[in-house]
Amino acid sequence: MKYLYWPLILLLTFTTACKQSPEGVVEYRETKQNLPPKERFGELFVNVQMQQVFPDGKTFVDCTPKYPTDEILDKYQAEKGVEGFDLKAFVLDNFDLPKQYASGYQSDTSRSAAEHINKLWPVLTRQPDDTAAVRGTLIPLPNPYIVPGGRFGEIYYWDSYFTMLGLQAARKVDMIENMIDNFAYLIDTIGFIPNGNRDYFLTRSQPPFFASMVQLLASEKGSEVYQQYLPQLEKEYQFWMNGMEQATAGNPAVQHVVRLKDGSLLNRYWDRGAYPRAEMYRDDVETVEKSGRDEEEVYRHIRSACESGWDFTSRWFADKENLHTIHTNDIIPVDLNCLLYNLEQTLAGAYAQAGDLENASLFQQRAEQRHQAILRYCWDNTGAFFKDYDFVADSIIDVPSLAGMFPLYFNLAIPEQAEMAAAVIKRDFLKAGGLLTTLNHTGQQWDAPNGWAPLQWVS
Structure with a gap:
């Protein structure tokens, strides 16, 4: 599949002659925008x-x-x-300098949690900004959207699903639809949903929650929503499965796709870039210098970890402790594959609804094949928990994390596995403030003692 960058480039091209705008800002033609x-x-x-x-x-x-x-x-x-x-x-x-969107906002501790959140919606709402987009790194979107925090001007992919759950509780269904339409627009113009709507994020996506978003909107507006977004659901799938025909026993990993020893297809996180992230340039250079490993390889591992949304965590570290041992591209993440199972199931249902029984059967078959592969490769019977799989080493990665709850969330686990996993959660992860992200204390954001709201929800 070829990424559809030309429509975006055409969209972002600024063609006005140099002149003075009414606000006194000099407008100009930019030739290096993209x-x-x-x-x-x-x-x-x-x-x-x-x-x-x-x-x-x-x-x-x-x-x-x-x-x-x-x-x-x-x-x-x-x-x-x-x-x-x-x-x-x-x-x-x-x-x-970047606009200070939340300047002057003061939280009122006398409000209830619900009141506090409802007061935040306008603070976190961003309007389409064509002016910044044609000059800077922001990719313009057609509709208003919610950002994950006051400092941000851009939307983020997987955060947005959990934001939508809050919007649903607040009965702001129109904003949910705005955000889904924005993501559909990105799929149509770029070929996939990037990490966020900044041009330096165009080498990677994030956990594929688009199908879950469509399901959420369908629960509010009816099943016809599936037909409305079927083309984008299909394109999302094509992005994650690009290279599946080229993945062979001799060349098992192609982009996001990995063909395992029994012929099963599962997925990994993978970034097209093999250079420092623009937004964390110095940090990445220092990490690579410390690693003593091939530069491009380590840069890609770092960037691929960012596609996971878990940047960073001992899930991706060979020694379970240090960032410079990162090897994300060697790993089959259990949560990613559960999300893709849900996408396949959603596509099967949407095609069945459309009367396309051939494609409905195809995607149902792919979902079942993925289901069985997840159970085969990601269930650790000794640890009684779902974990990531290292396809290079051909072994389970012994880093229990809340990613192991995704098979329960998407109803992939058999009852006995669910019972054992729940016991592990209660015994090892549950603390006074909630659930630990992993059991490893590394100082990384996505390790103990930290807990993250999306993972609390899933678990």
């Missing part, structure tokens, strides 16, 4: 990130250039060698 930040700004980008001009590496990549890229780069080359040159001052002169 390049990744490092390619677009070169040495300037590297120096800003490596010198930590901003404490958060995401700040610079979310800045909006005030002038055409070539003009900024020419000024940089002319000024950088001048005595007393101040890199931060140069950036502030030539870029607008």
Whole structure:
């Protein structure tokens, strides 16, 4: 499958002549809009990130250039060698900092939790922003959307499903539909749903919850919703299964697809990029230097872990402790494959509803094959829990995590497995504040002692 970037490029091309807008902002024609930040700004980008001009590496990549890229780069080359040159001052002169969306918001602790959340919806709502999009890294969306926190201007894929559950409870079904339509738009224009609507996220997706989103909307608006989004559900599936025909015993892993020793097809997280993330450039360079391993290999492992949404966790570490031992691409994640099982089941149902019994049968068969493969490769009978599988080492990865509850959430576990898994959760994971993410204390976000709301919900 070829990624459909040309419609996006055409959409983002800014074609107006230079002029003064009513707000006093100089409009200009940008010729390097769609390049990744490092390619677009070169040495300037590297120096800003490596010198930590901003404490958060995401700040610079979310800045909006005030002038055409070539003009900024020419000024940089002319000024950088001048005595007393101040890199931060140069950036502030030539870029607008990311908008501070939540500035001035104060939480009222006297409110109930429900009241607090309902007051947050307008704070977290973003409107389509074509101006920032045609200059910076933001990919414009057609409809309003909810972001996961006040600092963000962009939507994130898997976070959004759990946001939609809150919107459903608040009876904001129109916003749910807006967000699903935005994701459908991304599938139609790009070929998949990226990590978020920033151009530096275009090398990866996130956990495929689009089918769950459609199911949620169908529960509100009726089963005809499945036909409305059937083309996008199919394209989502094609993205995750791209390369399945090329995956063989001699070449088992192609992009997201892995053919296992018995011929079963399961999936892994995989990023097209093999270079530092723009938004965490310095961190990634330092991790690779510490690893002593092949640079491109480690960069891809890091980026692929970000596609999982679990960045970072001992699930992906060979030694279960250190980031520089990361090997994400060797791993069959149990949660990812449960989500793809749900996508296959959803497609089977949608095709049956449309009267396309051939495709309904095909996807039902694929779902059942995946179901059996998950039980075969991801169930650890000794540990009485579902875990990830290392297809390179041909072994279960002994890192219990809440990802192991996805087979129960999607009704894949047999009753005996569900009972054993529940006992492990109660014995090992359940603490006073909720459920631990894993049992390993590594200092990473997605390890103990941290707990995350989406995983509490699934579990």
